[in-house]
Amino acid sequence: MFDGLKDKLSNFKKSVEEEAEADEADLDEAAEEPVDAEAEAEPAEPEVAESEPEPEPAAEPEPEADAAPTADEESSEADDAEDSGGSSRGMLERAKLAATGKTVIEEEDLEEPLDELELALLSSDVEMNVAQNILEGIRENLIGETRAQVKTTGHVVEEALHDALVDVISVGQFDFDEHIAAADKPVTIIFTGVNGVGKTTTIAKLSQYFEDRGFSTVLANGDTYRAGANEQLQQHAENLDRKIISHEQGSDPAAVIYDGVEYAQANDIDIVLGDTAGRLHTSNDLMDQLEKIDRVIDPDMTLFVDEAVAGQDAVNRAREFNDAAEIDGAVLTKADADPQGGAAISIAQVTGKPILFLGTGQDYDDLEPFDPEVIVDRLLGFEEE
Ligand SMILES: Nc1nc2c(ncn2[C@@H]2O[C@H](COP(=O)(O)OP(=O)(O)OP(=O)(O)O)[C@@H](O)[C@H]2O)c(=O)[nH]1
Numbered sequence: 116m117f118d119g120l121k122d123k124l125s126n127f128k129k130s131v132e133e134e135a136e137a138d139e140a141d142l143d144e145a146a147e148e149p150v151d152a153e154a155e156a157e158p159a160e161p162e163v164a165e166s167e168p169e170p171e172p173a174a175e176p177e178p179e180a181d182a183a184p185t186a187d188e189e190s191s192e193a194d195d196a197e198d199s200g201g202s203s204r205g206m207l208e209r210a211k212l213a214a215t216g217k218t219v220i221e222e223e224d225l226e227e228p229l230d231e232l233e234l235a236l237l238s239s240d241v242e243m244n245v246a247q248n249i250l251e252g253i254r255e256n257l258i259g260e261t262r263a264q265v266k267t268t269g270h271v272v273e274e275a276l277h278d279a280l281v282d283v284i285s286v287g288q289f290d291f292d293e294h295i296a297a298a299d300k301p302v303t304i305i306f307t308g309v310n311g312v313g314k315t316t317t318i319a320k321l322s323q324y325f326e327d328r329g330f331s332t333v334l335a336n337g338d339t340y341r342a343g344a345n346e347q348l349q350q351h352a353e354n355l356d357r358k359i360i361s362h363e364q365g366s367d368p369a370a371v372i373y374d375g376v377e378y379a380q381a382n383d384i385d386i387v388l389g390d391t392a393g394r395l396h397t398s399n400d401l402m403d404q405l406e407k408i409d410r411v412i413d414p415d416m417t418l419f420v421d422e423a424v425a426g427q428d429a430v431n432r433a434r435e436f437n438d439a440a441e442i443d444g445a446v447l448t449k450a451d452a453d454p455q456g457g458a459a460i461s462i463a464q465v466t467g468k469p470i471l472f473l474g475t476g477q478d479y480d481d482l483e484p485f486d487p488e489v490i491v492d493r494l495l496g497f498e499e500e
Contacts, residue, residue, distance in 0.1 A: 116475075117456035121494050123235035128272045130228035131257075135220060135268040220257045220271065229253065240426030240457025245283050245464045252279025277491055284470075285487040286463040291444070291471050292328065292484075295386070298415055301379035303387040305337070305372065305408060306446075307436055308420040310393030313448030313474055315344075317420050318388045319351035320474065320482040326355075330385040335375025336361040337368035337408065340392035340401070348390055355479065358384075368392070368404050369411040376412060389414070405440040416443045418471065423447040423454035430461045437466040448474030451481070459490060 229250055236246040256275035295302055304321075306314045315338075322332040334352050336359060338344035345361045352359035360375040372389040379387045391408070394401035408414070419442040421429040433445055445462050450473040463469050470485040 116450055117494055118453060120239045120456035121496055123239060124276060124494055125496060127228050127232040128269050130231060131224060131272045132268045134224040134228060222258050225254065225257060239455040242430050242461035242465055245461040248283050248464065249279045252282055273495055277495060280491045280494065281487050283464045284460055284490060287467055287469040288487060289469065300385045301376060301387050302385065303376055303389060303412055303414040304416045304418060305389045305391060305414045306418050306420055307391055307405060307440065308393060309395060309432060312420055312422045314393065314420045315347055315351065315390055317446050317448060317474055318390055319355060320479050322355055322357055322388055323479040324482055325386050332357060332386045332388055333375055333379050333384045334359045335372045335387055335389045337372045337389045338392040339364055339366045339368050339371060369407045372408060372412050402439050409440060418443065419445045420448060422449040423458050424449050424452050426455050426457050429458040430465055433462045433466050437468060442466065442468050444469050444471040446472045446474065451475045456494065
């Protein structure tokens with residue numbers, strides 16, 4: 116899952132590692148001369164060295180180095196560095212850090228890899244602002260930060276990537292199971308989205324998900340628009356042995372879902388799952404229907420369903436549906452069909468509403484709760500699927 120993006124993130128890590136390695140070669144050269152010169156220039160050092168035979172005194176320059184990035188110090192050290200052919204920012208300072216077992220990643224080390232990563236994210240359908248936020252997060256996490264060398268550059272980059280991705284993916288996350296358990300029954304959930312993305316299948320999967328957790332469900336077919344919609348939901352209801360509420364084609368969807376809620380109240384059913392017709396956010400009549408469902412039923416939750424493979428289109432639709440008829444969360448289907456990953460990364464940040472589930476196949480149990488940490492671990496190749 117998300118293999119394309121996974122490869123691109125891994126390339127970013129490699130690029131930063133290569134930049135850092137190239138830098139290290141320069142640092143090694145610089146470390147010899149300036150550090151020796153400084154040792155001669157500072158008479159206090161040998162005394163400390165006597166009392167501590169281990170090369171501990173090398174740790175002494177650390178506070179100096181941490182406090183270093185003032186403009187004046189930087190420019191004077193840059194002069195030193197220029198002599199040894201190093202980078203413009205404090206080669207001596209960095210050599211000192213290296214001697215104390217620390218390393219620092221510089222903005223210039225990141226420039227090229229970050230440009231490449233930006234292109235990679237955009238080409239994976241990550242929304243522009245979301246990509247910018249990820250890059251900003253990485254910059255903040257990496258630049259100028261001193262890290263013990265026990266951590267490899269790759270490790271440090273992974274952490275920065277992990278944190279930046281989790282930040283954008285977890286926007287709006289809440290504990291769905293806890294929310295359902297705590298809500299007054301029956302809980303009514305309405306599903307919206309365009310045609311053919313997997314709404315009906317998702318309803319059937321969620322019915323199974325809820326029953327597995329001890330909640331009873333009734334299916335209400337609010338898709339009174341499309342011929343064959345009743346039969347499709349009916350088939351799922353039969354397969355799962357659930358009650359379905361439906362009216363004939365062309366009738367009022369709000370009335371069907373209302374009947375579903377009444378049935379649930381009368382029969383002690385915990386959750387009403389209401390299908391709706393596939394629609395574009397621009398189909399005024401159909402959007403009016405959604406508005407009416409909202410007004411008449413006042414559902415506990417409206418979930419937007421779209422397919423992960425739709426990438427940027429899914430992101431745009433999520434935004435448009437949320438603007439037209441506010442959603443509480445999203446389900447991304449067909450995550451098994453090798454999507455780029457852009458929709459999974461972008462939707463929460465763009466709508467402010469979380470992705471709650473991934474559809475991972477056509478069977479009823481092919482539904483995975485969306486856990487940002489798990490998704491990011493998967494993207495970074497930490498977790499076997
Ligand atoms: N591979 C895969 N296929 C899925 C997934 N979810 C749904 N599908 C398939 O996608 C197709 C469309 O699913 P539906 O549930 O009919 O979609 P819909 O949004 O209800 O469609 P309309 O009722 O036409 O609006 C079906 O063939 C489903 O089996 C998924 O997570 N993975």
